[in-house]
Amino acid sequence: MVQDLSGHPSADPLFGAAWAAAGVPRSSRSWNLPLVNGLAVAAIIAGVGYRLWAAHLPADVLREEAVLFAAGTLLAGVAVAVRVSKLAPRLAVQLPIMVYAAILAVLVLGIAGRWLGDDLPPLAAVSFAAVFLQFDVGLRSRHFIYVFAIAILGLGALWAYAVTQLMVSVSAIVIWTLLVMGLGLLALLTSRAVERDLGVQVERQSSLLATLSDLGEGLVITERGRFVAGNDAYVNLTGYSREELAAMPSLIGMAPEEQRERLAANLSQRLAGGDVPARYTSAIITKSGRRVEVEVAIHRVTTRRDQLLTLVSDITERLRAEAGERESETRFRTLFQQAQAGMAFAGLDAHITTVNPAFCELVGYSDTELRTLSLLDITHPDDVAALQDAMHTMLAGEEEGRRIEKRYTRQDGEHVWVDLTMRLVRGADDKPMYFQTVAVDIRDRKRAEVLQAARFAVTQALVTSPGWDKAAAGVLEGLCRTLDWELAEYWEVDIPREAMHFVTSWKRPGRDTSAFEATAANQTYRRGEGLAGRVWEAGAPIAMPDLGADTSPRAAAAVAVGLHGIVGFPVRSGRRVVGMISLHTWAARDLDDGLIAVMNDVGSQIGEFVERKRAEVALQESEKRMRSVLDNVSDGLATIDPAGVIDSANPAVVKLFGYSEQELVGQQSDILIATTHRAAFDNYLQRRLKLDIPVSGAHETMGKRKNGSLFPLEFVVSSMQVGARHLFIATLRDISERKAHTDALEYQALHDALTGLPNRSLFGDRLRQALLAARRNQKMFGVLLLDLDRFKDINDALGHDRGDSLLQEVTARLRGVLRATDTIARLGGDEFAVLTPDAKHPEDVVATARKILASLEGPFAIGDQMVETGASIGIAMYPVHGDDPSTLLRRADVAMYVAKRSGGGYAVYQPEQEAQTLRRSGLAGELRRSIPQGELVLHYQPQVTLATGTIHSVEALVRWNHPREGLMPPDRFIPMAEETGIIHPLTAWVIDAALTQLCKWIADGIDVSISVNVSPRNIEDHSLEEMVARALGNFKVEPNRLTLEITEGVAMAAAAAKALHRLHEIGVRLALDDFGTGYSSLLYLMRLPVNEIKIDRSFVSALASDPDSGAIVRSAVGLGHNLGLRVVAEGLQDRMAEAVLVEAGCDAAQGFLVGRPAEETEITALLMQQAGLTKERLTESG
Known part of the structure; x- marks a missing residue:
């Protein structure tokens, strides 16, 4: 919609406001405003001049004219001043009209006066008023018609007066009449021109707005x-x-x-x-x-x-949007600069344009250097073709991007494996612009793959070879090819000679190293001599990155053929070094952790293989010697002609196979061999009989009796000359018993004798096989380690025979819940391991753990007693928790420890658990140092006689004032002390500190006894009696003032009885702690030299709410008194329980109701108060 512009206020600072208030349309004023002004000035000048020319007029008339002229001019000036003011735009229009009215009034009055006085009218006023009004209001004003009309009326009055009075010159009247008429005509023409201009302008503006509105x-x-x-x-x-x-x-x-x-x-x-x-x-x-x-x-x-x-x-x-783009660009730039992955942009010709710091660090060049190179310049020569193919494929539009594994060549010459993602960036017109690449360093992964390939190559060579002499070359070749070495040697320890000698070697085709290899033929080394001797002595890998610094003849020979780096690794059988593998390369090369780990595994694997084969050879040699004796006694002997036909057979053969000699003679010898083994047997005879190729040693096959039964048969064929006939004699032996014996020996070597389960060795072998299968098939499996809860206490209390029976019962239950494909092994003691190779999900492994725990929930009938136990299970899974046997077993053990610390059940390995284990190990070291550093303190808890309420004894409780963690209660460190053996010096310190404080109290006149807790490990160590006797002798304390508290489970063990009797003989009092929670029998308790029993706090704390607990407490009190023992209740916390204990006749109690464990100063004040002593009295007595 286009708006009508007429009537709008103008922005003209001088005239616009007045025109707008008067409703004057805007138009162009540039051509008529000077004309109007000029005509107005000319009219004024003409009027003034005429009046001066008409000097014949009377003086009073001239004065009157002058006054009127001055008045009109003054009013006109005021109007102009107001008109140019921006403060009163409407007044600028209204005032000229008022001025005109005033002048017209003066004119009318003047005319009236002249009519009365016969004087001439003020013509100047009339003429000026007309001119002024034409100019001031504006020729284009809508008021112009009224102004012009009034001017005409004024002129008419003037004409009438002039005609009647005949006092005015006709020429003057004509001039002014023409002037007024001319101004009116000019105003009319101007108004029409303005209207035309205004129409054009309005039409133009309307057209412009209409066009641009769209x-x-x-x-x-x-x-x-x-x-x-x-x-x-x-x-x-x-x-x-x-x-x-x-x-x-x-x-x-x-x-x-x-x-x-x-x-x-x-x-x-x-x-x-x-x-x-x-x-x-x-x-x-x-x-x-x-x-x-x-x-x-x-x-x-x-x-x-x-x-x-x-x-x-x-x-x-x-x-x-622009701000968002700038922010996005800033974020991208930040990410680009801070990204861990190497990022680079390159032109379509692969020339590098932009790189981030990570890319510079990856390839070893600076940003400036890289911008002078292309991606192809820094790519390994073997990978250039793959990179070019990727670029051409993307430029052809066949792919948007590609991901490849390639190598960059660093500035220092090192080859860096990267996982490269490359993308072609196109513009809005789909025209290729540049390449974008993201490179992730995968050196560690590639190194792991190489090391794993080395393990596999060694394993494959060992598995597929009958003996080390055949496997050695394959092992050395596999190591060189997978680990990128040029030459490998195997050296073996000759135990009788105490020397290491060369056995065999393998090298890559290419350079001639025969001169160097020849130096090994007759070379031997003793411990500490040469690289082989140093590895033998150290039992650890040794690297010589630069042989140029070695002056030995072998090193010089190696340098002469171009070999510069060498690494030697020990081959172990258990802890014994049995050989060495040396690896050689053209360039200097250092060891790294991955290579050391692999070669340690390989060395152990080879050592076990060599030792096993050596044992087998020794066994075979022994059997040969035995066979030479028995051949003429009981072995079957048959002669065979070169065609393989049986010529004769001794009675042993007849007995062995069930044929008569007549039935055998003339038959092909393979009649004695099982059908499935005849091809191999015939091949053997072909070589031995027909081709007369010597074949040494005995061979095994499957024999077949006349009745069709099969049995393992060992045979040896040797040639003999019988007159002119060349015959062969076959020694045949049924080795069924030997095979069974060998299988039994192997079984015994790989199984636990008590439970029949696989032992640690067999479990380790199956774990390695499971690893190989899982890697090959990309599957998972789980390893579970479980430890029986409270087994040691049960074993100590009931005896080792009952403990063995419990292990057998546990084994039976475990077999009942595990699958046939699972492997369960006893690793030793009460520790078992389970392998679940068919687990498809981690939940399957956890489910197995739950089934094991459920199977152990019920009681076990061991002899005439029912025993309960549980298990703590640690779980580790391949591959998330480890990819080698030792790591999986270690992490399962860490998880098992976490489960045990949590009170049993199962726990799945978490990385932070290992940190906790390491922290625990560090804490153990700090605990060992805490004794000499004085960080241990004793707190004391009073024990009162219920009948009198007096303190008769205190229990010494150890605390560890840890420098970082503050005061630690005993349950935080005593179990760790028991596991690490620190418990022995810790117990000695507690006894010494307790007796020291007891001596002070006695010296101060305080009559009190003291009790100390003793660990089961102290009883087992058999050194407790000596420790106590020495302490009592050092402090000169009456033995009956010291009470040793021993848990019920420990006291019931047969081994503890002797120690307790010896302690009783020393004179110390013995208290049975936690009474009611163990496996004590009344008969055994009667035989123990204990002086008091302490009812467990679990029964005492429940006296107010559990009637059964009250019955148990009363029974315990009655039992103790019947046996002549003092009865003490632990954990007394409320008055109601105290009343029950008093009513039951309990002798003494301790607990929070009596007093909490307190520091020495606090408990001393309490004892002094009871004894009626004060510090002042003690000072006086001192």
Whole structure:
């Protein structure tokens, strides 16, 4: 919609406001304003001149004319002054009209006066009034018709007066009449021209607005900053109506305050013709208060000097998008610079343009150096073709990107394996722009793959070879090929000679190293001599990266053929070094942890293989010697001709096979062999009989008796000459018993004798096989280690025979819940291991652990007693928790320890558990140092006689004042002390510290005894009696003032009885702690030299709520008194329980109701108060 521009206020500072208030349309004024002004001035000058020329007029008339002229001029000046004022634009129009009215009134009065006085009318006033009004109100004003009419009436009055009075010159009247008429005609012509110009301007502006309104952009026309017109888009953008916009003094007021001064200055400069940008960005505050960012384009309206056409575009979203792009670019740049992966951008010719720091670090070049190279320049020569193929494929549009594993060649020459993701970036027109690459360092993974391949190669060579002499070459070749070495040697320890000698070697084809290899033929080394001797002596790998520094003859020979680096690894059988493998390379090369780990595994594997084969050879040699004796006694003997036909057979053969000699003679010898083994047997005879190729040693096959039964048969064929006949004699032996014996020996070597389960060795072998299968098939499996709960206490209490029976019962239950494919092994003591090779998910392994725990829940009938036990199970899974046997077993052991610490059940290995185990190991070392560093302290808990309420004894309780963790209770460190052996010096310290304090109290006149807890490990060590006797002798304390508290389970063990009797003989008192929770029998208890029993706190604390606990306590008190023992209740916490104990006749009690464990000063004050002593009295007595 185009708005009508007529009637709108102008921005003209001088005349516009007045014209707008008077309703004058805007138009061009540049051509008629000077003309109007000029005519007005000419009229004034003419009137004044004429009046001066008419000097014949009377003086009083001239004075009157002058006064009227001056009055008119003054009023006209005031009107002009008001008109140019910006403060009263409407008054600028109204005042000239009032001036005109005043002049007209003076004129009328003057005419009336002249009529009365016969004087001439004031012609100057009339003429000036007419001219002034024509000029002041404006020739284009809508009031002009009224002004002109009044002027005509005035002239008419003038003509009438002149005709009647005949006092005015006709020429003067004619001149002024023509002047007024001319001005009227001019006003009429000007008004029409203005109307035409206004129509053209309105039509042009309307057309412009109509055209630009369709653009959707805001469009506004202003005059000196005030709103003239605007399209709907502009109105909608601001939120104001057109009337509200028109009422604004300036549209600059919608700009933010900080921008207004700049915008006003720009507007002034543009209106003045200054050099101001025609396009700039700004902002407006809409009617709703929302800030809108805009782009402003300003154009001058050619038809009006002060009008501007402004295009206003909302760029808020564009700026937000640009800010988002800048933020995204900043984020990308930050990520690019901080990324751990190497990132590079390259042109279509692979020339590098941009790299991040990680890429520079990966390839060893600086940013500047890389920008002079291409991706192909730093790629390993063997990988260039693959990279070029990827680039060509992407440029051809066949792929958007590709992921490959390749090698970069670093500046230092090292080859770096990377996982490279490469993508071709295209522009909006789908035209290729550049390549983007992301390289992840996979050296560790590749190294692990290489090391694993080495393990596999060695294992394969050993498994597929009958003996070490055949396997050695395959092992050395596998190591060289997988680990990228040039030459490998195997050296073996000759135990009788105490020397290491060369056995065999393998080298890659290519360079001639025969001169170096020849130096090994007759070379031997003793411990500490040469590389082989040093490895033998150290029992550890030794590397010589640069042989040039070695002056030995072998080193010089190696350097002469181009070998510079050598590494030697021990081959072990258990802890004994039985050989060495040396690896040689053309370049200097150091050891790394992965290579050491692999070669340690390989060395152990080879050592076991060599020792096993050596034992087998020794066994075979022994059997040969035995066979030489028995051949003529009981072995079957048959002669065979070169065609393989049986010629004769001794009775042993007849007995062995069930044929008569007549049935055998003339038959092919393979009649004695099982059908499935005849081909191999015939091949043997072909070589031995027909080709007469010597075949040494005995051979095994399957024999077949006449009745069809099969049996293992050993045979040896040797040649003999019987007259002219060349025959062969076959020694045949049934080795069924020997095979059974061998199988039994192997079984015994690989199984636990007590339970029949696989032992640690067999479990380790099956674990290795499971690893190989899992790697090959990319499967998982679980390893579970379980330890029986309380087994040691049961074993000690009931005896080892009963303990063995419990292990057998546990084995039976475990076999009942495990699958046939699972392996269960006894590793020793009460520790078992389970292998679950068919587990498909971690939940399967956990389910197995739950089944094991459930199977152990019920009691076990061991002899005439029912025993309960449980298990603590640790779980580790391949591959998430480890990829080698030792790691899996170690982490399962860590998890088992966590389960045990949690009270039993199962635990799955977590990485932080290992850290806790390491922390526990560190804590054990700190505990060992805590005794000499004085970090242990004793707290004391009083024990009162219930009948009197007096303290008769205190229990010494050890605390560890840890430098970082503060005061630690005994349950935090006593179990660890028992496991590590620190318990012995710790117990000695406690006894010494307790007796030291007891001596002080006795010296101060305090009559009290003291008790100390003794660990089961102290009883087992058999050194407790000596420790106590020495302490009593050192402190000169009466033995009966010291009570040693021993748990019920320990006291019931047969081994503890002797120790307790010896302690009783020393004179110390013995207390049975935690009574009621163990396996004590009444008969055994009667035989123990104990002085008191301490009822366990679990029964005492439940006295107020559990009737059964009350019955147990009463029974325990009665039992103790019947046996002549003092009865003490532990854990007394409330008065109700105290009343029950008193009623039951319990002798003494301790617990929080009596007193909490306290430091020495606090318990001393309590004892002094009871004894009626004070510090002052003690000082006086001292």
